[in-house]
Amino acid sequence: MGKPGDQDRDALIAEASLWLARLDAGRASEQDLDAWREADPRRAAAFAEVATAWSRLDALREAEDEATPRPSRRAWLTGGGAALAAGLAGAAYLERDVLLRDRVTTGVGERRTLALPDGSSVELNTDTEVFWRFDRKRRRLWLSRGEAALMIAHDQLRPFELFTSQGLARLAAGQFNARLRPAGLDLIVLAGQAAVETASGAARAQVVGPADARQALEVTPHGVAVVATPEDEVQSVQAWRRGEIVFEGQPLSVAVEEYNRYLTRKLVIADDKAGSLRLGGRFLTGDPDSFLDALRMTFGVRIVEDGPSRILLKSR
Amino acid sequence: MAWLRDIDRWFAASVLPYAANYRAYARKLVGDEGDAEDLVQEAYAKVLGVAEWRRLETPERFVMTIIRNLAFERFRRAKVVGIRQIGVLEMDALPDPAPDAYAVTSARQELDLVLAALERLPVQCRKVLTLRKMHGLSPGQIAVRLNLSVSTVEKHLAKGLKLLTKALATGDGRSIGKRSSSWANRAIKTETR
Structure with missing residues (x-):
């Protein structure tokens, strides 16, 4: 690194970037730049390259001035769902702040809690992705994949909005569980109040006292239904937050589908007879072996190792 | 410029x-x-x-x-x-x-390329560059908005720009070996x- 010509490209680009940022902030003068640049033509080349990248960012500004919606950008952003949300929420979905959102994800089998600055918290279940952004007017959260438990804090001035591919939900202070399914969105109101708007309808649900039945808003492309949530479903919604999974007489095919959400090595039911077994019990999502043991011992299912990506379940 | x-x-x-x-x-x-x-x-x-x-x-x-x-x-x-x-x-x-x-790169492809590169930046770099270039805020305004010092904004700008330059240089956004x-x-x- 003795003579200026010895610097390698990374260092040159870094230095040129710093010059541009300083000039942009008015903290360096053009004379300073010239003195630095003229000492080595490599610097001039690096600076020109950095300045070109800087100019290419102007494309963002121009794009932003166009009114035309750009579905693929939205798809990139929230996994395809935002286009619908954009149509519904109109101006609420502003492209310009797309890049200002924070993003939190979990991998398969992971759980994670996101503490939000207003005191709300969001717990992400396995294989989940959320984006969020709060400003002076609104608190917005995008669920683009998976399942999340939401504890929404009270804020009179800023409504809380949950965006999904299936529609927009406005949430008052309370506790909710939102799960995206292939067929739609299940939003369970454990406490508080929620109103859902979609392309095909709107509905609201509220749970005031602890004695009230929990409500579920079931959102599909065909409409929104409000149903009282049976206690076992409330149990299973709360179970995942403890790392548990609860079955109450579901067919093995349904149970396996649920359990597979937590597994990278998936369980596969090999025959119909095995699939129609019904099972109940409480299992740990992080301990598939104990689940398999229970299947083998209690239900007489054969467990067949079948390569690195799957395990077969067969009836005897 | x-x-x-x-x-x-x-x-x-x-x-x-x-x-x-x-x-x-x-x-x-x-x-x-x-x-x-x-x-x-x-x-x-x-x-x-x-x-x-x-x-x-x-x-x-x-x-x-x-x-x-x-x-x-x-x-x-x-x-x-x-x-x-x-x-x-x-x-x-x-x-x-x-x-x-x-x-041959259409305006649209160019935009996608720039966006893709931007999206891969660390969060603060991405925010600062977005506020600067997309929203047109000055470094001073960005500092106030994000509750940072101007010199920190400057560092994020420089780092983001460095990563972006390298990503765009390889065209497909991969960094240079x-x-x-x-x-x-x-x-x-x-x-x-």
Whole structure:
């Protein structure tokens, strides 16, 4: 690194970037730049390259001035769902702040809690992705994949909005569980109040006292239904937050589908007879072996190792 | 941009758009990615030192020629030269840089490319660059908005810009491989292979 010509490209680009940022902030003068640049033509080349990248960012500004919606950008952003949300929420979905959102994800089998600055918290279940952004007017959260438990804090001035591919939900202070399914969105109101708007309808649900039945808003492309949530479903919604999974007489095919959400090595039911077994019990999502043991011992299912990506379940 | 001299603007408009061609050609000559990168940087430095740059009719071919000459000089200095490389040099013909290296990129593709590169930046870098370039806030306004000092904003801008420059240089957003072995080592390895 003795003579200026010895610097390698990374260092040159870094230095040129710093010059541009300083000039942009008015903290360096053009004379300073010239003195630095003229000492080595490599610097001039690096600076020109950095300045070109800087100019290419102007494309963002121009794009932003166009009114035309750009579905693929939205798809990139929230996994395809935002286009619908954009149509519904109109101006609420502003492209310009797309890049200002924070993003939190979990991998398969992971759980994670996101503490939000207003005191709300969001717990992400396995294989989940959320984006969020709060400003002076609104608190917005995008669920683009998976399942999340939401504890929404009270804020009179800023409504809380949950965006999904299936529609927009406005949430008052309370506790909710939102799960995206292939067929739609299940939003369970454990406490508080929620109103859902979609392309095909709107509905609201509220749970005031602890004695009230929990409500579920079931959102599909065909409409929104409000149903009282049976206690076992409330149990299973709360179970995942403890790392548990609860079955109450579901067919093995349904149970396996649920359990597979937590597994990278998936369980596969090999025959119909095995699939129609019904099972109940409480299992740990992080301990598939104990689940398999229970299947083998209690239900007489054969467990067949079948390569690195799957395990077969067969009836005897 | 006021910070660019005429020669820089010319360089950005007529030389840089063919960067992918220069790299591919340099790689073909010297094999190693880091060495190829060195050649391209050296060629850039040389072309920016040409007093008569305005009279160059095909600057991109001029750069290719410089790259070839630089490679040849290195071969001589290294003394041991891989057979494959001699072959390339003897063929001698300069490949034609694709005339439309940049032109074929539509505005839309360009936007997607820039967005994709931006999206891969660390969160703070991405926010600061977005506020600056998309929302048009000044560094001072960004500092207030994000509750940072101006010098921190400046650092995020610089870091983001550095990463972005490198991502855009490779076209598909991949970062450039670190330079590995020195030139001489590589040539010898080639010989004894």
